[in-house]
Amino acid sequence: GLVGGLLAIGGWDGHSNVGSMERYEAGSHRWVGAPGMRTPRRGLAAACHGGSVYVVGGFDGSGYLSSMEVFDAERGVWREAPPMAARRCFAGAAFAGGLLYVVGGYCEATNLACGEVFDPARQAWSPLPPMRTARRGLGLASAGGRLYAVGGWDGSKN
Numbered sequence: 001g002l003v004g005g006l007l008a009i010g011g012w013d014g015h016s017n018v019g020s021m022e023r024y025e026a027g028s029h030r031w032v033g034a035p036g037m038r039t040p041r042r043g044l045a046a047a048c049h050g051g052s053v054y055v056v057g058g059f060d061g062s063g064y065l066s067s068m069e070v071f072d073a074e075r076g077v078w079r080e081a082p083p084m085a086a087r088r089c090f091a092g093a094a095f096a097g098g099l100l101y102v103v104g105g106y107c108e109a110t111n112l113a114c115g116e117v118f119d120p121a122r123q124a125w126s127p128l129p130p131m132r133t134a135r136r137g138l139g140l141a142s143a144g145g146r147l148y149a150v151g152g153w154d155g156s157k158n
Contacts, residue, residue, distance in 0.1 A: 005023045005024060005025070005026075006023065006024040006026075007021060007022070007023055007024075007046070007048075007053065008020075008021070008022045008023075008024070008031070009021045009037070009044065009046050009053070009055060010037060010040065010041045010042055010044050010055070010058065011042050012042040016040070016061065017040035017041055017042050017059070017060060017061050018036075018040050018042075019036040019037040019038070019039060019040035019041065020033065020036045020037075021033075021034045021035065021036055021037065021053070021071065022034060034071075034076075035071070035076055035077065035078060036078075037055060037069050037071075037078055038069055038078050038080065039058075039060055039065070039067060039069065040060065040061075041055075041057075041058030041059060041060050041065060041089075042058055042059055042089070043057070043058045043059045043089030043090045043106075044056065044057055044058035044065075044089070045057055045058075045088075045090075045091040045092060045093035045102055045105070045140075046093060047093040047094050047095050047100055048095070049095040049098070049100070049120070050098075050120075051072070051073050051074055052070050052071060052072055052073065053070070053071040053073070054068065054069075054070050054081075054093070054095075054100055054118075055068065055069045055070075055071070056068045056084060056088075056091070056093060056100075056102050057084065057087065057088045057089050057091050057102070057105060058089045059089045063087070064087035064088060064089055064106075064107045064108065065087055065088075065089070066083040066084040066085065066086060066087040066088070067080070067083045067084075068080070068081040068082065068083055068084065068118070069081065081118075081123065082118070082123055082124065082125060083125075084102060084116050084118075084125055085116060085125060085127065086105075086107065086112065086114060086116065087107050087108075088102070088104075088105030088106065088107050088112055089105055089106055089107070089136075090104075090105050090106045090136035090137045090138075091103060091104050091105030091106075091112070091136070091138075091140075092104055092105075092138040092139055092140030092149055092150075092152070093140055094140040094141055094142045094147065095142065096142035096145070096146075096147055097145075098119075098120070098121070099117050099118065099119055099120075100117065100118040100120065101115060101116075101117050101118075101128070101140065101142075101147055102115060102116050102117075102118070102140075103115030103116075103128065103131060103138070103140055103147075103149055104131060104134065104135050104136060104138050104140075104149065104152060105136050106136035106137075110134075111134040111135050111136050111153070111154060111155050112134055112135075112136070113130035113131045113132070113133065113134035113135075114127070114128070114130050115127075115128035115129075115130070115131065116128060131149055133154050134154060134155075135149075135151075135152030135153060135154045135155075136152055136153055137151070137152045137153050138150060138151050138152030139151055139152075
């Protein structure tokens, strides 16, 4: 299926934001198109869970986004979902315990330390304690019941 493989979602083509989604098929060494997002964006964060792809935040060319879109791989359609409280791009996103965590990022010339957690069952966001270091461009992963924020840029150090 679409979810569980390598996906390329959104981005910048050198002239404008793109809303496309493609999946890499390792067996044939080719990229296969899939339905594109409703809002073309770059700097988005994405995570997969339960047969769906969750895309949050980013930059649409005129402003930073708090919006979220969810792709239902079984039905092949995107739908809007509740937005985050904070606008952000270049954040980290990961699922843990059935919840979507989004941390860090960048908005209005500021790196962010804040984070939010989305409960798909309740369709609601809740705030998280801030990270020790505000950063953008980080990776977020879950393992052993913990979240790991890895790398990124704090604005002064690599």
